[in-house]
Amino acid sequence: MSAVIVPPPRLSPVNAQPPRPKRFTVTEFHRLVSLGLLTGRRPFLLDGVIWEQEPMNPPHADGIILVTEVLRAVFGLGWVVRAQLPLQLDEFNDPVPDFAAVRGGLRDHLGQHPKTADLVVEVADTTFDFDTTEKAERYATAKILDYWVLDLTGRRLLVLRDPAPLPSGLGATAYQTQLTLGPADTVAPLAAPTATVRVGDMLP
DSSP: OOOOOOOOOOOOOTTOOOOOOOOOOHHHHHHHHHTTTTTTSOEEEETTEEEEOOOOOHHHHHHHHHHHHHHHHHSOTTEEEEESOOOOOBTTBBOOOSEEEEESOTTTTTTSOOSOOSEEEEEESSOHHHHTTHHHHHHHHTTOSEEEEEETTTTEEEEEEEEEEOTTSSSOEEEEEEEEEOTTOEEOOTTSTTOOEEGGGTOO
């Protein structure tokens, strides 16, 4: 007589959960950076996901140099212009913006990263769409009142202001005011209303 082999029943543990992606906190993200696990990369954190930017090309680097000079001339004593440093918006978001103008002196944020800024600027060549959608939503949600995206390819400056919840009721927040300025146009940061910034001075 041949034997009939019956496989044992599959037992599912109580409250079994399917595998899911790991969502990193800002603390965990910074720990990975401090351990050197992301050395040589250009990482940032959005909604717990670690993103990596492409290596910086010469136009982007040129834009960083020019914007640095402009913002440091505008924001003097009582301000710190932080370039490509952490900005901890909440537990799961550190977009590491190209620039953040933060109130205070050089020693006011020692030992901790700032959680807000009065102006955030991103310099965009290949990242314009991402900077004006994914990053813009996070900055608006964090109530960053003045957000600029310098579009190197289009040779323009996009100024986003007035963050407010969308009427959809889904918890999304967006900027209600969007201005597009050309190289000959000027703009003043909300936090420095008497200043005059010429867009062309920031463009390579």
